[in-house]
Amino acid sequence: MSQYDLIVIGSGPGGYVAAIRAAQLGLKTACVEGRETLGGTCLNIGCIPSKALLHASHQLHEAEHNFAKMGLKGKSPSVDWKQMLAYKDDVIGQNTKGIEFLFKKNKIHWLKGWGSIPEAGKVKVGDTTYDAKSIIVATGSEPSSIPGVEIDEKIVVSSTGALELPKVPKKMVVIGAGVIGLEMGSVYARLGTEVHVVEYLDTITPTMDAEVSKQFQKLLTKQGLSFTLGAAVQGVEALKTKAKVAYKLRKDDSDHEIDADVVLVATGRKPFTDGLGLDALGVEMNRGQIRTDAQWRTNVPGIYAIGDCIAGPMLAHKAEDEGMACAEVIAGKHGHVNYGVIPSVIYTHPEVASVGATEQELKEAGRAYKVGKFSFMGNGRAKAVFAGDGFVKILADKDTDRILGAHIIGPMAGDLIHEICVAMEFGASAEDLALTCHAHPTFSEAVREAALACGDGAIHM
Known part of the structure; x- marks a missing residue:
């Protein structure tokens, strides 16, 4: 045919x-x-x-x-x-x-x-x-790469090369603190690699809610990843068995260099x-x-x-x-x-997920809003499985209570976010979520508690 x-x-x-x-x-x-x-x-x-x-x-x-x-x-x-x-x-x-x-x-x-x-x-x-x-x-x-950095998929790798390295490196430099860099950085950090992330901006995951981003960096640092933020990579010199990454700190224009067995270029696509x-x-x-x-x-x-x-x-x-x-x-x-209800997820541990507007975006738009927040430390299931780090944050319109966005850092965040996606697709209020019975003990109870926090207050916090 x-x-x-x-x-x-x-x-x-x-x-x-x-x-x-x-x-x-x-x-x-x-x-x-x-x-x-x-x-x-x-x-x-x-x-x-x-x-x-x-x-x-x-x-x-x-x-x-x-x-x-x-x-x-x-x-x-x-x-x-x-x-x-x-x-x-x-x-x-x-x-x-x-x-x-x-x-x-x-x-x-x-x-x-x-x-x-x-x-x-x-x-x-x-x-x-x-x-x-x-x-x-x-x-x-x-x-995509950046000027001065040539990917050979051996010493200087993209996400493709990072998935098939011949051995676990002792030291890895990740250029870029976005989704790909942090996921692959987490993999190798757990396997024993010393992982150092170099990011041009002053925050990791810059498009995410600022409060989530800040907590996320703290948790990743606790897991062994280290970060240099506000750093402009000038070039990468690939040698036979290692590489040298040259970067300039934007705050004082000072020059620095760091060695690595493998450099992962995660500067986007x-x-x-x-x-x-x-x-x-x-x-x-x-x-x-x-x-x-x-x-x-x-x-x-x-x-x-x-x-x-x-x-x-x-x-x-x-x-x-x-x-x-x-x-x-x-x-x-x-x-x-509906482009307003497309979730994004980072599959580290804890997972990070978001949908809709961030708090920064609502402030910039001059939108009157309220915040309902609940920590996983108040969730019995999360504590039982050593996953009490993180929180659920729901943003709702101050007057109508309609859900405008949600941001989760914690266990199964990539699955929990979809309850809020469905709610937003149907134009639900935070109260609608708060009035919906959630099975106990589940991680999803943290979503309900955050919705309750948009009203009279969470029960377990």
Whole structure:
């Protein structure tokens, strides 16, 4: 078959979800992917493998620090790094094969190879050109670096290289205190690496609520990570077995240098659109991103774009939502994404999660608001599992009590945030959450207590 209703270029979370939804809606669908496996960056070299290593290293931490407290006595486990990487690879394989199964189930054709768009309505893969009534560009993003830093994926690595180092380094410098840097930094710190984070700004996770960010840094420091903030990296010199990182402190313009066995460059990601032929087609771009309208259409009829290669947060679930909505638009339905209710999560321990407005944003907007806050130290389940650090913080409109945002640092924060997402999607008030019965003992009771704190006050604090 060389003619399709829809061809999706890229099989990451945005691309494969778009393809499946389109097929469910009756469209003849194909998906272009040049990797040997489906799933894009997320499943192959991003979200999924990093969570596997976070899980494994957290189990080591529990064995070393908490097992004895629970009466589980014995020699602490040793780290078999090769086996841990094999476990990580097995997790990747299970997930990517799962997507391949879903493609077969939904009769989606996998066009193997790298795709380009020679003209509207046509997609070229290898030597074959296919016709498509509609095309979705879902090519995702790739790691970005900074001037003076060249990534070789051996000594100076991106997140990709950090997932497959030949051995656990004694010392690692992480450039950038964002999600990727702190997650991977946590993995190696638990495995015994001395981890030092160098960040240009004066705070870690700068887009998050300031109170959460401050508490997060304290907890990570307690876990052994060290931080140099307000530092501009000038360059990295990669030697045979180590590297030297030169940086300048912005507060006094002083020069400094630090050695490392491995340098992880975690300074963000940039859209990946190389080789698509978008320039020749005249597709409008905006600072490397594909410009789209509210229904993910580009300025070229029949060509759409979603995920990391367009504006908005580079999050897998944002791409998934756009994939479903875009497929629905193409099928003649009314696809929609509520960009005001897209959560973000950092999968360290404790986890950090947020949705909606931060307190800083509400202040800048002049919005009258109130804060309901509850510490996990007041949560019986959290104390029972040595997870009392952190808190739930709910921001609600001062007059209407409508929930405007929430920020959680603590156990299972990435799961707890979704209760608040659902509430916000339905325009709920903090009182609505406070009046909803929550099972005891659960971590979710901390969410209810924070909601109660927006009113007359929490019960257990």
